[in-house]
Amino acid sequence: MTEGPVLSDEAALKDLADAILDHVQPRCTYADLLAEVVTKTEVNLLSSGELVAKAYTGKAAIQVRMVGSEGRHVEISLGLGSFETLKPDLDGALDLLALVQPDPDYGLADVPNPDRQRYGFTPDPDIRTTDAGGGLLAIVEEIQATARQVCDKLAEEGRTIQLVPEVWAYSLVEEKLVMDMRGLFKTQVLPTTFVQLLSRARENDKLAQTRIRFGDIRSLSHLLDGGHLKPAYSALVCDCMERSIALLGTGRLTEAQLEELTHIVLAPSAMVFIHEAQGHNFEADIIQRNGSGLFDPQGNAAVDPLGSALVDLYDGPPCDGEGRLLADRGFGTQFIDDEGVELQRVALVQQGRITGRLHNRQTAYYYQETPNGHGFSELGDIRVVRMTNTYLFPADRAHWTDSLEELVADIGRGILLEGSFGGAVSKEGMSTSIQFGRRIVDGRLTGEIFGPLNLTVKTLGALAGIEGFAGVPDMEGIGFCGKEYQTKPVTDGGPYTRIAVSDAITLGY
Amino acid sequence: MEHGSSLVDFAASLVESSRTLVDDLEVWTARERTHSVRIENQSLSPRLAGQKLRVGIRTLKEGMIGYGALMELDLKTALRAVKRALGRGCPANLDRFGSCRLLSDPVSADRALVEMADKPSALYEMAGALRDRTYEVAGTSIDSLSGEVRLEVREIAVTTQGGSTRFSNAAVQGVAAVDNVMEEYYWTTGGSVDRRAVAELGAEAFRALQRPRVAPEELKLRGSVPVILHPRLLESLLRILGSEKFSGSAHLAGLSHHKPADEVADPAVTLWDDATEPTGTLRRPVDDEGTPCRRHPLIEGGRFGRHIWSQSSARRAGVEPTGHGYRRPILIEEPQEAPVREKLSALAMEPGEMRLDQLIGETGNGLLVYDLLALHTADQARASFSCAVLCGFSIEGGKISRVLTPGRWNLSGHLFDLDGRPGFLREVRLSSERIHTGSAHLPYLKTRLAV
Numbered sequence: 001m002t003e004g005p006v007l008s009d010e011a012a013l014k015d016l017a018d019a020i021l022d023h024v025q026p027r028c029t030y031a032d033l034l035a036e037v038v039t040k041t042e043v044n045l046l047s048s049g050e051l052v053a054k055a056y057t058g059k060a061a062i063q064v065r066m067v068g069s070e071g072r073h074v075e076i077s078l079g080l081g082s083f084e085t086l087k088p089d090l091d092g093a094l095d096l097l098a099l100v101q102p103d104p105d106y107g108l109a110d111v112p113n114p115d116r117q118r119y120g121f122t123p124d125p126d127i128r129t130t131d132a133g134g135g136l137l138a139i140v141e142e143i144q145a146t147a148r149q150v151c152d153k154l155a156e157e158g159r160t161i162q163l164v165p166e167v168w169a170y171s172l173v174e175e176k177l178v179m180d181m182r183g184l185f186k187t188q189v190l191p192t193t194f195v196q197l198l199s200r201a202r203e204n205d206k207l208a209q210t211r212i213r214f215g216d217i218r219s220l221s222h223l224l225d226g227g228h229l230k231p232a233y234s235a236l237v238c239d240c241m242e243r244s245i246a247l248l249g250t251g252r253l254t255e256a257q258l259e260e261l262t263h264i265v266l267a268p269s270a271m272v273f274i275h276e277a278q279g280h281n282f283e284a285d286i287i288q289r290n291g292s293g294l295f296d297p298q299g300n301a302a303v304d305p306l307g308s309a310l311v312d313l314y315d316g317p318p319c320d321g322e323g324r325l326l327a328d329r330g331f332g333t334q335f336i337d338d339e340g341v342e343l344q345r346v347a348l349v350q351q352g353r354i355t356g357r358l359h360n361r362q363t364a365y366y367y368q369e370t371p372n373g374h375g376f377s378e379l380g381d382i383r384v385v386r387m388t389n390t391y392l393f394p395a396d397r398a399h400w401t402d403s404l405e406e407l408v409a410d411i412g413r414g415i416l417l418e419g420s421f422g423g424a425v426s427k428e429g430m431s432t433s434i435q436f437g438r439r440i441v442d443g444r445l446t447g448e449i450f451g452p453l454n455l456t457v458k459t460l461g462a463l464a465g466i467e468g469f470a471g472v473p474d475m476e477g478i479g480f481c482g483k484e485y486q487t488k489p490v491t492d493g494g495p496y497t498r499i500a501v502s503d504a505i506t507l508g509y
Numbered sequence: 510m511e512h513g514s515s516l517v518d519f520a521a522s523l524v525e526s527s528r529t530l531v532d533d534l535e536v537w538t539a540r541e542r543t544h545s546v547r548i549e550n551q552s553l554s555p556r557l558a559g560q561k562l563r564v565g566i567r568t569l570k571e572g573m574i575g576y577g578a579l580m581e582l583d584l585k586t587a588l589r590a591v592k593r594a595l596g597r598g599c600p601a602n603l604d605r606f607g608s609c610r611l612l613s614d615p616v617s618a619d620r621a622l623v624e625m626a627d628k629p630s631a632l633y634e635m636a637g638a639l640r641d642r643t644y645e646v647a648g649t650s651i652d653s654l655s656g657e658v659r660l661e662v663r664e665i666a667v668t669t670q671g672g673s674t675r676f677s678n679a680a681v682q683g684v685a686a687v688d689n690v691m692e693e694y695y696w697t698t699g700g701s702v703d704r705r706a707v708a709e710l711g712a713e714a715f716r717a718l719q720r721p722r723v724a725p726e727e728l729k730l731r732g733s734v735p736v737i738l739h740p741r742l743l744e745s746l747l748r749i750l751g752s753e754k755f756s757g758s759a760h761l762a763g764l765s766h767h768k769p770a771d772e773v774a775d776p777a778v779t780l781w782d783d784a785t786e787p788t789g790t791l792r793r794p795v796d797d798e799g800t801p802c803r804r805h806p807l808i809e810g811g812r813f814g815r816h817i818w819s820q821s822s823a824r825r826a827g828v829e830p831t832g833h834g835y836r837r838p839i840l841i842e843e844p845q846e847a848p849v850r851e852k853l854s855a856l857a858m859e860p861g862e863m864r865l866d867q868l869i870g871e872t873g874n875g876l877l878v879y880d881l882l883a884l885h886t887a888d889q890a891r892a893s894f895s896c897a898v899l900c901g902f903s904i905e906g907g908k909i910s911r912v913l914t915p916g917r918w919n920l921s922g923h924l925f926d927l928d929g930r931p932g933f934l935r936e937v938r939l940s941s942e943r944i945h946t947g948s949a950h951l952p953y954l955k956t957r958l959a960v
Contacts, residue, residue, distance in 0.1 A: 044848045048758035048822055052848040055597035056590060057578035059843055061561070076557040079580055089559030092627065096555055099630050101637070103552055133597050164762050168839070200890050202763050209890040289549040290653040291689050378841070382556050424883035427689045428916035431897035433886035452888045454895035456919060480840040484547075487841050509895045509921045509959065 004118035004335070005189050007175045008128055013037070014177065014185075019083040020064060020090065021181045027094045030067040030108065032180035034338050036060065036379055037080070039128045040172035043136040047166045047200070051140065055133045061380025062086075063338075066093060070102030077380040109364035109371045111340050114184050119335035119342075121328075123173050123191035123219040135220045135227070136169045142229050143167055143197060143237055150241050159203065161245055166198040171220040178340035186340040191219045192489070194331070194478070197237055201244040208247035208451065210419060210435050212240040213478040215331050243419075247436055250451040252509055253415075257439075263414035263467075264507060265407065265440065266497045268474035270455075275390050275479065275492040276423040276430035277457040278313060282348045282356070283374075283385040284363030293427045293459030294354065299367050305352040307463025312393045315358055315374070316345030318475040318491070323393065331478045332388035332490040336373065339383055343373035351395045352463065360385045378486035386483065391475045392466075392494030399468040404445070404496050407470035411498070414440035415507070417455065422479060429458040429504075454508055461504030470496040516540060517611075517675055519582040520668035523566075526584065527591045528670070530570070534591065535606040536668045537565040537797055537836060538582070539844065544629040545659040546636035548685070551644075553636050557629055565797075565836055565845035566590055569606065573598025578846035602821045607830075608671035609799035616794050618679035619699035623662055625681070632658045632681075635707045639685055643711025647687070654711050656685035667799040674799050680790040682947065685710035690900050690915050691718050692880070694741075696947035698790055723903050723911035725918055725960065728874070730903075734960045735875035736920065737868055737904070740944040740951035745884055746933075747780070747949075748853055750892040750924040755807055756851045757816035757833075761825055764890060767813040773925050774934035776811040777861060784832065784854035790947040791855040795832065798849060802832035807853075808934070817851050856949035861939025865953050868940055870907040872955065877902045877909060881920065892932075895921035922958040933958060 007013060017033050024031045037060040044052040060080035067073045076093040078086050125132045147163040154161045171193040178186045194215030201208050214233055216222055223233055266273060280286060281294040290297045294306065318330040325345060327333075336342050339361050346356045359367070360375025360383055376386040394400040401407050408414060419435025432455050439448040475493035499505065520536035527534050541561050547554040566577040568591055575594030579586055625631050636658040643654050659682045666675035681702050683695040691714040695707050725731070738746070753759040754767065767773060784793050784802035795801055798820045806814030818826065819834030833854065838847040869877065878901035887894035898918040903911045925932040933956040940953035 040846070042846065046758065046848060046850070047753075047762045047764060048825070049762065050602070050758075050821060050848075051599040052574075052576055053597045053599050054576040054578065054594075054846060056593040057576075057846040058586075058590075059578070059580045059846070061580075074555045074557065076559060077561075078559040079561040081581065086559060089557070092629065093555075093557050096557070096630055096633065100555060100633060101553070105552070131593065131596065162763050164764060200764060205766055207764065207890040209888065289655060291655070379843070382554075421886040421888070422883065423886060426882055426897075426899055426915050428914075429897070431883040431886075431916075431919075433883065433888065433895065452891075452893070452895070454897070454919060454921065456897045456916060458916060489841070506919060508919050 004120035004187065005122045007177060007187050007189065010187065016083060017177060017179045020086065021179060023087065023090060024064065024066055024094060025181050027097065028066045029069060030181065032065050032178070032184065034063040034377060034383065035177040037175045038172055038379065040170055041127050041131065041133040041136060042170040043133065043140055043167070045140050045165060045167035047164050053133055053137060055131050059379060063377055063380045063382065064090065066097050067108065068097045071104050071106035072097055072100050072102055073106055074100065075382050105366060106362065107365035108361040111184055112370060113342055117185055118187050120189035122189065124221060125219060127171055128173055132171060132220050135224055136171065138227055139169055139195060139223065139229055140167050146237050147241060150238070162202040163241055164200040164202065167196065169195040176338065178338065184340055186336055188334065188336050190217055190334060192217050193220050193222055195223065197240055199241045199244040201248055203248045206248045208244050210240050210244040210247065211421065212236050214476065215478055216329060217331065217333055243436065246449055247451050250449050253450050258507060260413045261415060261501050261507065263411045263501060264499050264505065265414060265416045266499065267416060267418040268493045268495065269419045269477055270417045270434055271392065271477050271492040271494050272420040272423045272432050272479060273430065273455065273457055274313065274392055274494065275387060275481065275490065276425040276432060277459055277462045279315060279387045279390040280425045281459055282358050284357050284359045284367060285385045287357060288363060288366055291427055301354040303460055304354065306349055306354050307352040308466040309352040310395050310399050310468065311349055311352050311463050311466050312347065312395045313349035314345055314347055314393060315387050315390045316343055318389045318391065321472040330389040330475065330491055337375045338377045339375040341371045341373040341375065343388060346372050358385050358387065376488055378488060381486050384484055384486065386488045387481060387490050389475055389491040391473060391492060392497060393473060394469045394495065401468065401470045404470045407468055407496055407498050408440050408445060409443045411440050411443055416440060416445060429456060431456045456506040458504040461502060465500040465502050465504065466497060467500055468498045516664060516666040517668060517673045520666060521673060522584055523587050524668055524670055526588055530591060530595060531568045532571065533569040533605045533670050535567040537845065538666045539563040539663060541661065541663040542626045543659065543661045544626060544632055545657050546632045548636050548640050548654060548656040550654055551640065553633065553640065555629065555633055563843065563845035566594060567606065568594045569601055569603060570595055570598060572601055574601035574603065602824045605671065606669040607799040607820055609667050609669055609674040610672045612674060612794055616676040616678060616792055618662055618677040621701065622660065622679035622681060625660055626662045632660055635683065635702070635704055638704065638708040639683065639711055642708040643685065643715060646712040647715040651715055652688045654685065654687055656711060658683045658707060667795065667797065669799065674795050676794050678792055680947070683707040683710055685714055687711060687714040687718060696790060698788060698792065718912055720910065720912050722914045724914045728903055730874060730960050732959065733957045735872050735955060736958045737872065737875065737877045737953050737955045739877065739879040740949065740953060741946050742878055742880055743951050743954050744856060744946055744949040746924065747856055749884055749887050750889065750894065751853065753889050754892050754924060755817055755853060757818040757826060758822040758851060760816050761822060769813055769815055771813040772811060773813045774808050774811040775937045777937060777939055778808050778811050778934050779859040780808040781806050781857055782853050782855065783857060786855045786857065789855045789945070796834045797836045798834040800830045800832040800834060802854065805831050817853065819849050819851050822851065856951065858951045860941050860943050860952040862941055863938060865940045865942055868938055868953060868955050869904055869909060872904045873907055875904045876913065877904055878920065891923060891927055892925055893923035893927060895919065918960065920958045920960060
């Protein structure tokens with residue numbers, strides 16, 4: 001990767017950072033600082049039909065971490081202002097640092113590769129200087145037009161369907177500065193573009209909804225071709241609307257149908273299970289506090305092997321179908337984390353065995369491992385261990401078919417699960433709302449669609465039932481992961497994945 | 510923290526400076542400080558936040574509405590945002606923004622809590638006491654303790670060409686979770702903090718869990734089962750499942766088909782929303798558009814009350830706004846950049862006549878549920894949910910008996926009738942005691958849900 005660009009107002013930001021670090025240095029054994037400046041253009045189409053176009057929004061914040069003797073530590077989040085306006089709050093934090101108890105387990109691992117300074121790339125168009133909001137409005141208009149076309153077509157068939165599309169689209173540039181009092185200096189300039197469509201369909205008193213998201217660490221031009229959505233994205237929009245209509249009046253699987261299921265097959269769009277049931281349990285801050293279902297607080301794996309030998313599990317930059325890294329792609333990707341550590345792809349599981357975990361500098365110090373670039377903050381908040389792009393990948397070719405049809409060919413009674421409205425995790429397992437399922441009967445996908453289902457998966461045992469994969473891994477399942485009052489863009493994905501039903505998996509209503 | 514005057518001064522200057530550019534300008538400003546001390550087992554981590562400023566701008570010009578946002582009280586930057594907003598206007602439902610007025614007796618944050626923002630060591634002491642008390646009671650019998658003591662102080666001002674309004678509020682909240690299952694809460698918005706109550710949170714959660722665990726197959730409860738919802742869970746269900754069903758703009762879009770006086774619930778259910786409720790953490794005199802808040806009926810004697818309306822949706826419907834227009838952020842949105850959306854504020858429900866122990870006693874075999882996992886993923890269009898139980902207890906022979914094994918129990922239901930099946934408000938029993946969660950004042954509610 002080439003050297004990244006300078007920040008747009010770098011001199012002033014660096015001066016402020018220097019002033020802060022100079023001020024706290026005499027009363028700290030170590031201090032570092034993160035400054036984030038976000039420029040965004042954004043459009044919302046609300047369910048009311050109201051269009052909200054924000055040509056420009058700017059936001060910025062600073063996080064200062066102060067470490068004292070014997071592991072004492074205090075962190076403070078600040079708005080962006082003059083040093084004089086920030087000084088009273090800094091002094092308050094320094095006063096508290098003198099009062100807090102020692103924390104002998106606390107420390108920060110060194111930042112690897114401290115000499116490289118600049119990361120990222122210049123956006124095109126650059127929304128910091130150009131109003132690119134017209135492109136987002138064009139996307140919304142295209143989505144509205146698609147909704148009208150779909151409804152008109154159905155009207156010709158005698159059905160009166162109302163589609164209510166709700167759209168959230170933005171393009172932003174995040175500029176980041178990481179410095180410490182030992183001379184660390186790193187910057188990153190990173191554009192991100194995102195579109196979400198929530199399609200609600202109504203026919204008489206029946207209602208149904210589906211949702212799609214697409215985006216990447218790219219400028220708005222990534223989505224557009226000649227001012228219109230690229231065909232692949234247009235197809236996703238149309239598909240989302242048609243599925244919301246298909247879900248109108250769908251039935252529920254009966255108790256008997258649920259009990260006879262021998263397999264579930266997860267589509268890449270339903271891989272939130274990987275993020276929730278597995279990924280969070282590899283976050284070393286959760287491990288340290290004894291909240292992981294896979295490790296004890298000392299970092300020992302609770303089970304070995306964790307899953308089927310067919311399974312690899314990664315977090316970091318995504319890869320293509322051959323396993324080659326795509327270091328500059330992925331909605332959850334950054335080149336450096338918010339502590340200045342370069343993002344690494346971490347093999348969490350290989351051939352079913354636990355092989356890694358995710359660290360920020362603090363947890364890397366605690367477990368005496370190398371930080372791997374997973375310490376992130378939401379706009380000046382504390383830096384905690386976060387996932388980026390989490391995905392399953394087949395460990396070998398032997399159980400990886402080209403087509404979904406081959407994967408389901410010997411399933412007697414199964415269900416293909418697609419889409420998710422997100423999920424949540426506890427120590428024991430996770431729960432997610434699946435958008436819809438398609439029944440598999442005697443080795444064939446049927447046309448029977450069933451509306452929202454709940455999938456509950458136990459952390460231990462979830463990967464044990466994996467029997468095979470199909471198709472090219474898709475790592476574009478976009479989510480916004482919530483942790484400690486913060487939200488972070490992430491993705492999850494993998495190929496179509498076949499799992500034998502066991503007591504680790506519950507599907508129901 | 511000075512009470513709001515600089516926010517109003519800044520906004521008034523911006524309104525004046527842009528008077529020739531716009532037909533009307535709305536400036537929403539907020540100043541906030543949030544300090545917390547996290548507890549992770551034996552470790553305490555202070556997380557302070559200095560003063561943060563938020564400015565949300567809406568412009569009206571020739572029937573078009575524009576938006577901008579920034580995080581500094583800088584007139585030059587704000588004027589630039591106004592001009593960019595004007596360049597990207599969208600069709601507006603409004604001719605003018607609200608007529609705000611300075612209140613003679615605005616809601617004011619408790620002074621003792623405001624002063625605590627300058628002395629965060631008090632929070633550190635409270636978190637330390639909570640941790641120490643928990644381990645004193647539980648010893649090494651717990652796998653994990655996590656929690657937080659948190660102070661939030663916030664001032665908000667709304668200014669338009671029609672005037673300004675402002676208020677402030679503050680709250681201290683404590684939470685402790687034992688073994689990642691049972692959580693106990695404390696909150697206050699005024700007066701002295703009950704430090705003893707904060708210190709006991711972890712110990713209380715620990716005591717509640719001193720029962721054996723039970724999996725669904727052991728209890729043989731399946732199908733439609735009597736379930737008593739803890740007020741905290743009832744609040745979450747009402748907010749998440751009700752957000753569209755009570756929304757005026759969703760009603761206009763055809764996503765909420767209920768009309769005033771439709772029979773939607775048991776006659777015992779009377780539910781209202783009131784941001785002016787004097788003790789809660791959501792207390793405020795106006796919404797984010799400057800519209801006065803007041804008690805608003807959502808369900809009265811089992812019949813649908815009225816939808817909630819922002820300025821814009823009310824104008825479209827030809828009704829009065831109800832004070833529910835909020836800059837409600839979603840996911841990575843910040844409040845100043847969030848569109849104005851309708852939002853429920855402080856909820857309250859009339860209590861019933863039976864004590865909780867009587868409700869439990871008449872239940873025989875059933876469940877008492879505190880928390881569900883992933884409730885935020887519920888189907889809002891259909892106001893239905895299907896989630897794993899995160900925290901709950903079995904009721905066996907009319908007594909609270911065992912802890913529901915986390916992740917093994919699944920509950921589903923829907924707020925209102927759906928596809929011929931009754932909503933969970935349709936046949937209920939309510940406890941005579943109510944719990945104030947800080948943002949809602951609700952009884953325990955007994956209903957039937959699918960297990």
